[in-house]
Amino acid sequence: MLGTGFQRVNFRINSDHNIGKRFVFGQTLLVSYGKQNQEPSAGGRTQLKNIIAMTPYIPVMDPTMIGGYRGPDGSDGSDPQNPVRAAVQDLSTNQDVRLLGSIFLEATIMPWLKYRLNVGMDYTSSRLYQYNPIYNESFNGRSLATLGDRRTSYFSPVVTNLLTFDKTFGKHIVNIVGGIEHQKFTFSRLIVGGSSTSSTITELTGLSLPAINQSGLPADRPRDEAIIYSYIGRLNYEYAGKYLLSASVRYDGASNFAPGQKFGTFPSIGLGWRISEEKFMKDIAFISELKLRGSYGLLGYIPGNYLWQSTISTGTNAVLGGQLAQGAFYNQLGNQNLAWEITKMTNVGLDLGFLSNKITFTAEYYTRRSDNLILNVPLIPSQGFSVSPIANIGDMTNSGLEFQLGYNKTQGDFKWNISANLSTVKNKVNKLDTEKSTIATGNVADYGGYDITRTEAGHPVQSFYGWVTDGIFQSEDEVKSAPVQVVGDAAKPGTRTAPGDIRFKDLNGDGKITADDRTYLGSFLPDFLYGLNFSANYKGFDFTLFFQGSQGNKIYNGTKVISQGMLRLFNAGTDVLRAWSPTNTSTDIPRAVSGDPNGNSRTSNRFVEDGSYLRLKNVSLGYSVPGSALQSFAKGTLSSVRIYVSAQNMLTFTKYTSYDPEIGSRFNAQLTSGIDYGQFPAARTMMVGLQVGF
Numbered sequence: 001m002l003g004t005g006f007q008r009v010n011f012r013i014n015s016d017h018n019i020g021k022r023f024v025f026g027q028t029l030l031v032s033y034g035k036q037n038q039e040p041s042a043g044g045r046t047q048l049k050n051i052i053a054m055t056p057y058i059p060v061m062d063p064t065m066i067g068g069y070r071g072p073d074g075s076d077g078s079d080p081q082n083p084v085r086a087a088v089q090d091l092s093t094n095q096d097v098r099l100l101g102s103i104f105l106e107a108t109i110m111p112w113l114k115y116r117l118n119v120g121m122d123y124t125s126s127r128l129y130q131y132n133p134i135y136n137e138s139f140n141g142r143s144l145a146t147l148g149d150r151r152t153s154y155f156s157p158v159v160t161n162l163l164t165f166d167k168t169f170g171k172h173i174v175n176i177v178g179g180i181e182h183q184k185f186t187f188s189r190l191i192v193g194g195s196s197t198s199s200t201i202t203e204l205t206g207l208s209l210p211a212i213n214q215s216g217l218p219a220d221r222p223r224d225e226a227i228i229y230s231y232i233g234r235l236n237y238e239y240a241g242k243y244l245l246s247a248s249v250r251y252d253g254a255s256n257f258a259p260g261q262k263f264g265t266f267p268s269i270g271l272g273w274r275i276s277e278e279k280f281m282k283d284i285a286f287i288s289e290l291k292l293r294g295s296y297g298l299l300g301y302i303p304g305n306y307l308w309q310s311t312i313s314t315g316t317n318a319v320l321g322g323q324l325a326q327g328a329f330y331n332q333l334g335n336q337n338l339a340w341e342i343t344k345m346t347n348v349g350l351d352l353g354f355l356s357n358k359i360t361f362t363a364e365y366y367t368r369r370s371d372n373l374i375l376n377v378p379l380i381p382s383q384g385f386s387v388s389p390i391a392n393i394g395d396m397t398n399s400g401l402e403f404q405l406g407y408n409k410t411q412g413d414f415k416w417n418i419s420a421n422l423s424t425v426k427n428k429v430n431k432l433d434t435e436k437s438t439i440a441t442g443n444v445a446d447y448g449g450y451d452i453t454r455t456e457a458g459h460p461v462q463s464f465y466g467w468v469t470d471g472i473f474q475s476e477d478e479v480k481s482a483p484v485q486v487v488g489d490a491a492k493p494g495t496r497t498a499p500g501d502i503r504f505k506d507l508n509g510d511g512k513i514t515a516d517d518r519t520y521l522g523s524f525l526p527d528f529l530y531g532l533n534f535s536a537n538y539k540g541f542d543f544t545l546f547f548q549g550s551q552g553n554k555i556y557n558g559t560k561v562i563s564q565g566m567l568r569l570f571n572a573g574t575d576v577l578r579a580w581s582p583t584n585t586s587t588d589i590p591r592a593v594s595g596d597p598n599g600n601s602r603t604s605n606r607f608v609e610d611g612s613y614l615r616l617k618n619v620s621l622g623y624s625v626p627g628s629a630l631q632s633f634a635k636g637t638l639s640s641v642r643i644y645v646s647a648q649n650m651l652t653f654t655k656y657t658s659y660d661p662e663i664g665s666r667f668n669a670q671l672t673s674g675i676d677y678g679q680f681p682a683a684r685t686m687m688v689g690l691q692v693g694f
Contacts (some may be wrong), residue, residue: 001039001047001087001680002084002087002088003037003039003040003047003086003087003088003090004036004037004038004039004087004680005035005036005037006034006035006036006037006683007034007035007036008032008033008034008035009032009033009034010030010031010032011030011031011032012028012029012030012031013027013028013029013694014026014027014028014029015027015694021108022107022108022109023105023106023107023108024104024105024106025103025104025105025106026103026104026106027101027102027103027104028101028102029099029100029101030098030099030100030101031097031098031099032097032098032100033095033096033097033098034094034095034096034098035093035094035095036093036094036095037091037092037093038092038093038094039092039680040086040087040090040092042081042082042083042085042086042090043079043080043081043140045079045080045081045446045678046666046677046678046679046680047083047086047087047678047680048559048659048678048679048680049080049446049559049562049677049678050080050081050082050083050086051083052559052562052563052570052571052572052573052678053077053079053080053562053570053571053572054071054072054080054081054082054083054570054571055071055072055077055080055570055571056571058070058071058072060082060084062137065135065136065137065138066134066135066136066141067085067089067133067134067135067136067137069082069084069085069089069135069137070082070137070138071085071137071138071139071140072138072139072140073138073139074139077568077569077570077571078139078140079446079568079570080570080571081137081140082137082140085135085137089132089133089135090130090131090132090133091129091130091131091132092128092129092130093128093129093130094126094127094128094129095126095127095129096124096125096126096127097124097125097126098122098123098124099121099122099123099124100120100121100122100123101120101121102118102119102120102121103118103119103120104116104117104118104119105117112165112166112167113163113164113165113166114163114164114166115161115162115163115164116160116161116162116163116164117159117160117161118158118159118160118161118162119157119158119159119160120157120158120159120160121155121156121157121158122154122155122156122158123153123154123155123156124152124153124154125151125152125153125154126151126152126153126154127149127150127151127152128148128149128150128152129148129149129150130146130147130148130149130150131145131146131147131148131202132145132146132147133145133199134197134198134199144195144196144197145195145196145197145198145199145201146193146194146195147193147194147195147196147201147202147203147204147207148191148192148193149191149192149193149204150189150190150191150192151189151190151191152187152188152189152190153187153188154185154186154187155186156183156184156185156186157183157184158181158182158183158184159181159182159183160179160180160181161179161180161181162177162178162179162232163177163178163179164176164177165177171239171240171241172237172238172239173236173237173238173239174235174236174237175234175235175236175237176233176234176235176236177232177233177234177235178232178233178234179230179231179232179233180229180230180231180232181228181229181230181232182227182228182229182230183227183228183230184225184226184227184228185224185225185226185227185228186223186224186225187221187223187224187225188222188223189220189221189222189223190212190222191212191220192204192210192211192212193210193211194207194210194211195207224305224306225255225305226254226255226256226305227254227255228252228253228254228255228302229252229253230250230251230252230253231250231251231252232248232249232250233248233249233250234246234247234248234249235247235248240277241274241277242273242274242275242277242278243272243273243274244270244271244272244273244274244293245269245270245271245272246268246269246270246271246272246295247267247268247269247270248267248268248269248297249265249266249267249268250265250266250267251263251264251265251266252264252266252300254302254340255305256302256303256304256305256306256307256308257308257338257339257340258308258309258335258336258337258338259336260336261308261336261337261338261339261340264300264340264342265298266297266298266299266300266342267297267298268295268296268297268298268345269295269296269297270293270294270295270296270297271293271294271295272291272292272293272294273291273292273293274289274290274291275290275291275292276288276289276290276291276353286354286355287352287353287354288353288354288355288356288357289351289352289353289357289360290350290351290352290353291350291351291352292349292350293347293348293349293350293351294346294347294348294349295345295346295347296344296345296346296347297344297345298342298343298344298345299342299343299345300340300341300342300343301340301341301342301343301370301374302340303338303341303374303390307335307338307390308334308335308336308338308390309334310330310332310333310334311330311331311332311334311387312328312329312330312331313328313329313330313331313386314326314327314328316328316329330385331385331386331387332385332386332387332388332389333385333389334389335389335390335391337391337392338374338390338391338392339372339392340372341370341371341372341373341374341392342370342371342372343368343369343370343371344368344369344370344371345366345367345368346366346367346368347364347365347366348364348365348366349362349363349364349365350362350363350364357408358407358408358409359405359406359407360404360405360406360407360419361403361404361405361406362402362403362404362405363401363402363403364401364402364403365399365400365401365402366398366399366400366401366402367397367398367399368397368398368399369395369396369397369398369430370395370396370397370398371395372392372395373392373393373394373395373396374390374391374392375390375391375393375394375439375670375671376388376389376390376439376670377389377390377391377393377433378439378440391433393432393433393437394429394430394431394432394433394457395429395430395431396427396428396429396430396461397427397428397430398425398426398427399425399426400423400424400425400426401423401424402421402422402423402424403421403422403423404419404420404421404422405419405420405421406418406419406420407419413538413539414536414537414538415536415537415538416534416535416536416537417533417534417535417536418532418533418534418535419532419533420530420531420532420533421530421531422528422529422530423528423529423530424527424528425525425526425528425529427460427461427523427525428458428459428460429455429456429457429458429459429460429461430457431457432455432456432457435457437456437457438454438455438456439454439455439456439462439671440453440454440455440465441453441455441462441669441670441671441672442556442603442671442672442675444558444677446561446562446567447558447561447562447677448561448565448567448601448602448603448607449602450466450602450603451465451603452464452465452466452556452603452672452675453465453556453671453672453675454520455671459520460523460525461525461671462523462524462671462672462673462674463520463521463522463523464520464521464522464523464524464554464556464603464608464674465518465519465520465521465603466518466519466521466602466603466604466605466608467504467505467513467517467518467519467602467603467604467605468504468505468507468517468519468521468604468605469502469503469504469505469604469605469606470503470504470505471502471503472500472501472502472503472580472585472587472588472590473497473498473499473500473501473502473503474499474585475499476498476499478499478503479497479498479499479501482503483506483510483511483512483513484497484511484512484513485497485501485503485504485513485598485599486513486597486598486599487512487513487514496597496598497597497598498591498593498598499580499582499591500579500580500581500590500591500593501590501591501598501600502590502598502600502604502606504517504602504604505517507519518603521554521604521605521608522554522605522608523553523554523674524553524554524555524611524673524674524675525553526550526551526552526553526611526612527551527552527553528550528551528552529548529549529550529551530548530549530550530551531546531547531548531549532545532546532547533545533546533547534546540623540624540625540626541621541622541623542620542621542622542623542624542644543620543621543622544618544619544620545616545618545619546616546617546618546619547614547615547616547617548614548615548617549612549613549614549615550611550612550613550661550662551612552610552612553610553611553612553674554608554609554610554611554674555608555609555610555611555656555658555661555663555674555675555676556603556607556608556674556675556676557607557608557609557656557657557658557676558607558675558676558677558678559658559659559676559677559678560606560607560609560657560658561601561607562678563575563576564576564589564601565596565600565601566579566590566592566593566596566600566601567595567596567601568594568595569594575589576589576592579591579592609655609656609657609658610655610656611654611656611661611674612654612655612656612661613652613653613654613656613661613662614652614653614654615649615651615652615653615662616649616650616651616652617648617649618646618647618648619646619647619650620644620645620646620647621644621645621646622642622643622644622645623642623643623644624640624641624642625640625641625642627640637694638692638693638694639693639694640691640692640693641690641691641692641693642690642691642692643688643689643690643691644688644689644690644691645686645687645688645689646686646687646689647684647685647686647687648682648684648685648687649682649683649684649685650684658676659681660679660681660682662682663675663676663679664679666679
C-alpha cells in the first residue's frame with residue numbers, strides 16, 4: 001500500500017566454550033534493526049475505509065489547494081479524506097533497535113549434579129516520528145503543521161539459577177531441577193509534540209512551545225515497572241524406558257497485582273506409558289512406537305501494570321476561590337481484589353509410530369478452563385467513571401481434539417517429509433460476574449452504530465449478535481402487513497420503512513423490531529484449524545512448504561457495511577449498482593436512500609460471512625555450501641554457510657468477500673476478534689537471507 005513499508009536487518013551469533021573439564025561458558029546474541037512506515041489514519045479511519053468512501057468524481061490532485069490535493073466539500077460526504085494525500089504527506093515512521101542476549105556458566109559439581117547461572121537481557125530502543133503538514137483539500141484541512149516524536153526504551157534483565165540432579169539407578173532414571181528466577185520490566189517514554197505555522201519545519205527545535213508527555217493515556221506513562229519472582233521445581237522420572245512421570249511446581253510473584261494478591265502457585269503433573277516397550281508388543285514388528293500419556297496443570301496469566309489502582313485524569317477544570325483552575329478527578333475505579341487469571345489444563349494423548357517411525361500419528365484431547373477471567377467491566381455513565389475497571393468476572397472453557405499425521409522417507413541423497421495437522425476447538429463462557437450480565441462490544445459509528453459482539457454465559461466468547469434478515473420488501477402492502485421495522489418515530493410509526501428496505505425478523509413475536517429481536521449469529525472461532533508441511537533435502541538443497549487453513553469461522557465484514565451500507569453520501573462499492581428499485585426487484589442490495597432510515601446497515605446476518613480459508617503461508621528454498629568447500633575456502637573458520645530465498649502469504653483460497661480473512665483484532669481491543677474494520681491485509685513478503693555458522 002502506498003505510504004507503507006517495512007525493512008528489517010537481523011544479526012545472530014551463538015557460541016559455547018569448554019573451560020577445563022568442569023565448566024562450560026556460552027552466549028547468545030540477537031541484534032536487529034527495523035524501520036516501518038506505518039499506515040496513516042486520516043480522520044481516525046483506516047486507509048481502506050477512506051479508499052472505499054472517498055468521492056470518486058473528485059480529482060486526486062489539485063494544484064490550487066494548499067498541499068496540492070483535493071477532497072470532498074461539505075455537500076459531497078465530508079468524512080473521508082484523500083487517501084493518497086494521507087499516504088504521501090502524513091508521515092508515521094517507527095524505527096527500533098533490539099538487543100536480545102544471554103550468557104551462561106555451567107559448572108559440573110559432580111557427574112550427576114550441575115549448577116547453571118544464566119543472565120539475560122532484552123533491550124529495545126524505538127522512535128516513532130509523526131509529521132502532518134498543513135493542507136486544505138476543501139472541507140478537510142489542517143491550519144497548523146503538527147509534529148510528534150515518541151522515544152521509548154524497554155529493558156528487561158533476567159537472572160536464572162538452576163541446580164540439576166541427573167542420575168541413573170539401574171532401570172531408574174531421575175532428573176530433578178530446582179531454580180530461582182528474577183525478571184524486571186522497565187518502560188521509559190519521552191513524548192514530545194507541537195505545532196508550527198510552516199510545513200517546512202520538520203524538527204522539534206523549530207516548534208513553538210512543544211508539549212512533553214501530555215497524552216494522559218495509560219499507554220503513554222513516562223515510566224512503567226514490573227517485577228516477577230519465580231521459584232521453580234521439576235521432577236522427571238523414567239522406569240525401564242516404559243513408565244514416565246513428570247511433575248513440576250512454580251511459585252510466582254508479580255508486582256502487577258495488589259498487596260495480598262501478588263503470589264500464585266502453579267503445579268502440574270504428567271504420566272506416560274510406552275506400551276511399545278512391553279514384552280507383549282515385541283512380536284508386533286510394524287508398530288515401532290505406542291505411547292499413552294496424560295497431564296494436568298495450572299497456568300497463570302498476568303495483566304498489564306497498575307490495573308488494580310484507581311487512575312486520575314487531569315482533563316477537567318475546577319473553581320478555586322472564584323477562579324478557574326486545572327482540575328483532576330478519578331476516572332477509573334481501582335480493584336484491590338484483582339487476582340491471577342488461572343487456566344486449568346488437562347491433556348490425554350496417544351502417540352503411534354509404524355515401520356521404524358516412517359509413519360507417525362498423534363491424537364490428543366485437551367480441555368482448558370480459565371477461572372477468574374480478567375476483563376473490563378462495563379459501566380453505566382451515571383456512575384461517573386469514563387474508563388471501565390478491570391476485574392475477575394467469570395470463567396471460560398476451551399476443549400477440543402488435535403491430530404497429526406506424518407510420513408518421512410529417505411531415497412539415497414533425497415530425503416523428504418510430509419505432515420498434516422488438524423485441531424478442533426469448542427468454547428463456552430461458563431459464567432460471568434452476575435447471573436444475567438453480558439458484555440457488548442464492537443460499536444463503531446462508521447460500521448452501523450450498533451454493538452457487534454456479545455459475551456454471555458452459556459455461549460462462545462464474543463459471539464456475533466444482531467438481527468436476522470428476511471429478504472427485501474417489494475411493495476407497500478408488504479411493509480404495512482409486516483412487524484414495525486423501526487420503533488421510535490412516535491408521530492408516524494413505521495413510516496421510515498419503504499419498498500426496497502430489508503425486512504428483519506420479529507423473533508419474539510411482539511409485532512415490532514426492537515433490540516429484543518437480536519440473536520446469536522455465529523462465532524469468530526473455527527470448527528477446526530489445519531496445516532500441511534512438506535520439506536525435502538537433496539544434497540545441499542533444502543525446500544519447505546507450509547499451508548495453513550481455518551474452517552467454519554465467521555467474520556463480521558465491516559468493509560461490506562462501508563461498500564454496501566449507503567449510510568451517508570459517500571462512495572460505495574460496485575454492488576450498490578444492483579440496489580433495489582421498482583425496475584430492479586430481484587436483488588439482495590436494499591434501496592439507495594439518504595440516511596438509511598430503516599436501519600438496513602444495523603448489525604445483522606447480512607454482514608456475517610464464512611471466514612474459512614486456505615493459505616500458502618510460507619515457501620522457501622535454500623542451499624548449504626558443502627563442508628569440504630568451506631574447509632578449503634575458509635580454513636576451518638566457518639562451520640556452515642546457507643543462502644536461502646523465502647516467501648510468505650503467496651496464495652489464499654477463500655470465499656470471504658473482503659480483502660483478507662486472517663484479520664485478528666484491530667488495535668488488539670478486547671472481544672473484537674473477527675470484526676473486519678478495514679484492517680490492513682497481510683502483505684506478500686519476499687526474503688533473501690544468509691546464515692553463517694562459526
